[in-house]
Amino acid sequence: MTEHFTPAVRRLIAATLINTLGNGVYVAVGALYLTRAVGLSVAHVGAGLTIAALVGLIVSTPLGVVADRLGPKRAYVGFLLLQAVTMTSLTQVRSFEWYVVVAAVTAVADSGQRGAKGALIAGVAPSDQRVRTRALLRVVTNIGIAVGTAAAGVVLTIDRREVYVAALLANALTYMVAAAVVRFGMPAVAKVPAKSGPSGLTAFRDRRFLVFVGLDGVLSMHPALLQVGVPLWIATRTDAPRWMISVLLVLNSVAVILLQVRISRGTENLSGAARAGRKAGVLLAITCVGLALTDVTSGVVTIGLLIAAALAHVLGEMLQSAGGWGISFELAPPGAQGQYQGAYAMGHQVGDLVAPLLVTTVAVSWGWPGWLLTAGLFLVAGLFVPVVVQEPELVMQPQV
Incomplete structure (x- = not known):
């Protein structure tokens, strides 16, 4: 490999x-x-x-x-x-x-x-x-x-x-x-002295990048769906056996191990990475719709919907990761990869803070309307990624 x-x-x-x-x-x-x-x-x-x-x-x-x-x-x-x-x-x-x-x-x-x-x-x-x-x-x-x-x-x-x-x-x-x-x-990578490199505030002045970080933060809330939302939903709101929780978690891990590298192909450039972000939003929205449907189904239909939702989720997860990596690398100016990677991580950190509350209080507690609202958030975030990343009007040239 x-x-x-x-x-x-x-x-x-x-x-x-x-x-x-x-x-x-x-x-x-x-x-x-x-x-x-x-x-x-x-x-x-x-x-x-x-x-x-x-x-x-x-x-x-x-x-x-x-x-x-x-x-x-x-x-x-x-x-x-x-x-x-x-x-x-x-x-x-x-x-x-x-x-x-x-x-x-x-x-x-x-x-x-x-x-x-x-x-x-x-x-x-x-x-x-x-x-x-x-x-x-x-x-x-x-x-x-x-x-x-x-x-x-x-x-x-x-x-x-x-x-x-x-x-x-x-x-x-x-x-x-x-x-x-x-x-x-490993070989050393050249450091960038302050007097010759970009300003330490370059990433915070790059409006296009910051808007992308916010959208990616919304998309990066997907781990809470699988780790918090799905287990609670299966246990409290469906008739699916609880062992399905383990099945879906294992399915996710195996899929990432087998497919993440392949799914990432084509996201090395900005346009391909932006398309991956859009597809991720659509797939994560489909995941939430599938979970919403299990509120009114039973038996084999519920199990089938849970598996389909898990597959949509892991594909969206892998595309979101690959797209985010590609965009964060491509938008960083020379000498500022460290600070841009740090700023990129902020979106994930905010998502990690907000996601458990959103999933438990909105999706799981409200039932199917909550899942549809969550689907809308993922869909909007994903659709706007290509718009923001490739929109010249949102660009502010970073100051060095």
């Missing part, structure tokens, strides 16, 4: 796989560690995550500028090592206040490494391979998290503090190993 990629990209793929194996373990055990081993309440964990998400949103673009100024490779390695420190610090948490501090610094490191990684991809991959590289990294991420989550079953079965701590330290180790793979196995 990686034979056509440069050695630097293959190194980045290896580092990503190592890191996400540890992330998969933490995804499965993190919340239980905090509640069962540390003794925090579920409300405290939720509040800490919300605060951390807001911190990550605020610092995302400025840290992208840091990646441009320091050089993407140096910044990426630094943020990975900071994540190793915060993961280790999490094993020493004894209070809610300390947890909030660690979670906030973790959010800073996570936002920083996202922007730096995007800029690093832009620096080491040929322009026509950037989106394909992103796609393969997403496949590798899914594989790593799936394997790590499965391995976490041992930790969850033993259910003892010292085993949870060992799992967290193992995740910290994967950050350090990944940092070493990047540090010693």
Whole structure:
């Protein structure tokens, strides 16, 4: 799968796989560690995550500028090592206040490494391979998290503090190993000094890009459909067996692993990426319509609609990802890939904050009218992506 990629990209793929194996373990055990081993309440964990998400949103673009100024490779390695420190610090948490501090610094490191990684991809991959590289990294991420989550079953079965701590330290180790793979196995990407590069506010002055980020943020609310909306909807509003939740989740993961790279073809240029965004909006709208119909169906018809909705969802998800990658790379001026990748991530971060509330209070609680309203949001966002991205009147030349 990686034979056509440069050695630097293959190194980045290896580092990503190592890191996400540890992330998969933490995804499965993190919340239980905090509640069962540390003794925090579920409300405290939720509040800490919300605060951390807001911190990550605020610092995302400025840290992208840091990646441009320091050089993407140096910044990426630094943020990975900071994540190793915060993961280790999490094993020493004894209070809610300390947890909030660690979670906030973790959010800073996570936002920083996202922007730096995007800029690093832009620096080491040929322009026509950037989106394909992103796609393969997403496949590798899914594989790593799936394997790590499965391995976490041992930790969850033993259910003892010292085993949870060992799992967290193992995740910290994967950050350090990944940092070493990047540090010693990849070429440096030139840094862009402030006096010769774009302004640190360039992305915020680019109206076309900011409107796209907002639209992409709406489209990026799709994970909440599958992870929050569908399980609640199946369990409370349909007669479908609850094991269908697992079937749909597995279907999603398998489809991404098998098809993400192929679906991403043609999104390397601006027009192809914009079309992918439009198709994503249409498919996510179809997903919501399919779920709305299950409010009045039963038996085999409901199961069939759920599977069809899940297929539309995963196709829309993959197209949204590929289109967003292509647009974010193509609209960034030279020397500003870090800050543009950081600003691009803000849309996803806002979507992650808003989506659970939208899905639970509108779609699931209102029933089919709520699903149709949600469908309308996805459809409008998708249809406007090509209009905004390719509309000259919305362009403001970034100031350097």
